Amino acid sequence: MAHTLAISKIENITHNVRQFTFEKPDGFEFTPGQAAEVGIDKDGWRDSDNPFTFTALPEWDELQFTIKIYPSHDGLTEQIGQLKVGDSFIIGDPWGTIKYKGKGTFIAGGAGVTPFIAILRMLRERGELSGHRLIFSNKREADIILRNEFDAMLGLEVIYVLSDEKKDGFEHGRIDKDMLQRLIGSTDEQFYVCGPDDMVDDINAALKDMGADPDGLTFEE
Incomplete structure (x- = not known):
């Protein structure tokens, strides 16, 4: 099931990495290390399937992605670099094989x-x-x-x-x-x-x- 979520906060982490925060939908569950396929609510980009990893914790009230922006690439991250608070991501179900297994x-x-x-x-x-x-x-x-x-x-x-x-x-x-x-x-x-x-x-x-x-x-x- 896809969720269309408005960006509530954008923070610059490095010169080319930004952190995007969203309100978490009710019942949305994931485990640390999991990712989701992501598009953006913009013509031509809604069906993009780039994977990004959740960097929030499951118990937080917010979802978060920390994304490296490639402004010179003609792709999704170049488009994400243009987004502002209030714009929306389209986020699929969590998946991924990276999970914590011990020290x-x-x-x-x-x-x-x-x-x-x-x-x-x-x-x-x-x-x-x-x-x-x-x-x-x-x-x-x-x-x-x-x-x-x-x-x-x-x-x-x-x-x-x-x-x-x-x-x-x-x-x-x-x-x-x-x-x-x-x-x-x-x-x-x-x-x-x-x-x-x-x-x-x-x-x-x-x-x-x-x-x-x-x-x-x-x-x-």
């Missing part, structure tokens, strides 16, 4: 961090962040989504990786097997991986080479 490491590339936002917020609310790690890769420091929020999550180990900049306090380069061996150590834990397809494939292969249980790898299939 471990979250590995994200760019906007691939969005499925982990609600999961980490859930763990924060439960007081269960200790023993979790976030390895978050971006091109530049300015691209890091919700950095202040992640840094304030007590108990969460956060490691930022920059591919296009070398800066003190950041890892540099691609997240590969050598980097993972240095940052993680033991693979006897859960791993959650989300980002560009090639990155996800490479990281999953590296983790398996390191001895990770394939059943302990969670990613969008």
Whole structure:
């Protein structure tokens, strides 16, 4: 069932990421990590089926998406970048294979961090962040989504990786097997991986080479 929901708030998170908030329909349920197919209430875009992940928590009175805008692309996110408060999204039913299965490491590339936002917020609310790690890769420091929020999550180990900049306090380069061996150590834990397809494939292969249980790898299939 599709819901047409008016935007109640828009917040700039980075130079190209915006957070959109909506009133949640009665009875709408989802679990942290799930997404929905999204269109916008505008001619030519109502039947778009781009997936975006809910970044609110299920118990909130609001729904929320945190979306990277691509103004140079002739696509849905370029259109979303033009929306204002009062404009509407068309949101389908929740779906997704990324869900929390236990303590471990979250590995994200760019906007691939969005499925982990609600999961980490859930763990924060439960007081269960200790023993979790976030390895978050971006091109530049300015691209890091919700950095202040992640840094304030007590108990969460956060490691930022920059591919296009070398800066003190950041890892540099691609997240590969050598980097993972240095940052993680033991693979006897859960791993959650989300980002560009090639990155996800490479990281999953590296983790398996390191001895990770394939059943302990969670990613969008």
